[in-house]
Amino acid sequence: MKFRKIVRVVHRDLGYLSAVLLIIYSVSGIAVNHLADWNPNYIIEKTEINFTPNADTNLTQDQMQAYIVDKLSITDSVENRFRESVSKIDLFFEGKTISADLRSGIAQVEIVNDRTVIKETNFLHLNKPKKLWTYVADGFAVALCFLAITGMFILKGKNGLAGRGKYFLIIGAVIPILFLIFYL
Amino acid sequence: MFKSLLALFMILFVVSNLFASDGKTFGKDITEKETTKISTILETPEKYDGKVVKVEGTVVNVCESRGCWIEISSDKEYQTIKVKVDDGVIVFPMEAKGKPAVVQGEVYSFVPSIQSDCMDACGDKDKHAEAEKTEKAEKVEDGCCPSKKVEVKKVYQIKGHGAVISI
Structure with a gap:
């Protein structure tokens, strides 16, 4: 088999094999690249609710919880709680936290929802599964190297590496080098 | 070929689930x-x-x-x-x-860094003004931010x- 034919076959099949992973890593790459601007895994909604204050400082945690549940008409079951101070208590529910201040009568409600799909791509991209996934990710990285190398030799002639391809290759190499020069 | 790939995928999926952290x-x-x-x-x-x-x-x-x-x-x-x-x-x-x-x-x-408190005061106009009014306030070297003498x-x-x- 001729060299270029082998290159085409390897590039084609590796391309099929890597396509989904490439999209997963790309989506997650953009998502985690903007950590400063957003949370790539969760949508966190925070709202404030007012209720009738209670100035009694002798309330037990049970009494505080019962008061909040009653005043806010909560139907979900409380999973856990934490008394932050004499008048403040945090109630934890599945995917929701209510931080209430009985003295001021203000409750902060925080609802956490997953960013479906993006969270899963981040899970894989950031190697959260670890163990076997580490080797799958390594294999994918090697496959990307093969794709890059074989991609350069698919075509010959004026559209190949010897033709216009070399200019694109140089531009692609110069961009990271420039950033390294200016920012490193 | 397709069957082999499907089998490989299934094996990978099962094994990765077995070994993946919970x-x-x-x-x-x-x-x-x-x-x-x-x-x-x-x-x-x-x-x-x-x-x-x-x-x-x-x-x-x-x-x-x-x-x-x-x-x-x-x-x-x-x-x-x-x-x-x-x-x-x-x-x-x-x-x-x-x-x-x-x-x-x-x-x-x-x-905790006093500098960060100072930066907070600088970044917040109200805090800045409040700090300037404080008797114990003093200018730090860069002259930007007044800071109280506080026990850290x-x-x-x-x-x-x-x-x-x-x-």
């Missing part, structure tokens, strides 16, 4: 046998400075942006201790909030090595 353990395994009460650490934190401890409590707060810290409730009311981990090495999920956790790590202390207390935290959270 998402409840974070970082290194917990090896400490004895659990130290958080209230005991907070009572005399200097005694535990530099020591590796295992603590238990409810996760009452999680770092929203990077999952790089959690706050664990003490066995006594009103008390918490922060567990800080290296960014990206351990990432605590938001689902951890409200869940029981066992954490192992090293107690450490630091003095040491903060004790745990540098988390590993955690098991009942998610």
Whole structure:
């Protein structure tokens, strides 16, 4: 088999094999690249609710919880709680936290929802599964190297590496080098 | 060919599920046998400075942006201790909030930077003005930010090595 034919076959099949992973890593790459601007895994909604204050400082945690549940008409079951101070208590529910201040009568409600799909791509991209996934990710990285190398030799002639391809290759190499020069 | 690829995919899927972490353990395994009460650490934190401890409590707060810290409730009311981990090495999920956790790590202390308070004052016009009105306010070297002479207390935290959270 001729060299270029082998290159085409390897590039084609590796391309099929890597396509989904490439999209997963790309989506997650953009998502985690903007950590400063957003949370790539969760949508966190925070709202404030007012209720009738209670100035009694002798309330037990049970009494505080019962008061909040009653005043806010909560139907979900409380999973856990934490008394932050004499008048403040945090109630934890599945995917929701209510931080209430009985003295001021203000409750902060925080609802956490997953960013479906993006969270899963981040899970894989950031190697959260670890163990076997580490080797799958390594294999994918090697496959990307093969794709890059074989991609350069698919075509010959004026559209190949010897033709216009070399200019694109140089531009692609110069961009990271420039950033390294200016920012490193 | 298609059948072989499908079989390979199925094997990979099953094996990766078998070996993948269940998402409840974070970082290194917990090896400490004895659990130290958080209230005991907070009572005399200097005694535990530099020591590796295992603590238990409810996760009452999680770092929203990077999952790089959690706050664990003490066995006594009103008390918490922060567990800080290296960014990206351990990432605590938001689902951890409200869940029981066992954490192992090293107690450490630091003095919060006055500079950051100063930066806060500079960044906030009201705080800036308030600071300027304060009698004890003095100009710092860069002349930008007036800062009060305040006593800065040491903060004790745990540098988390590993955690098991009942998610």
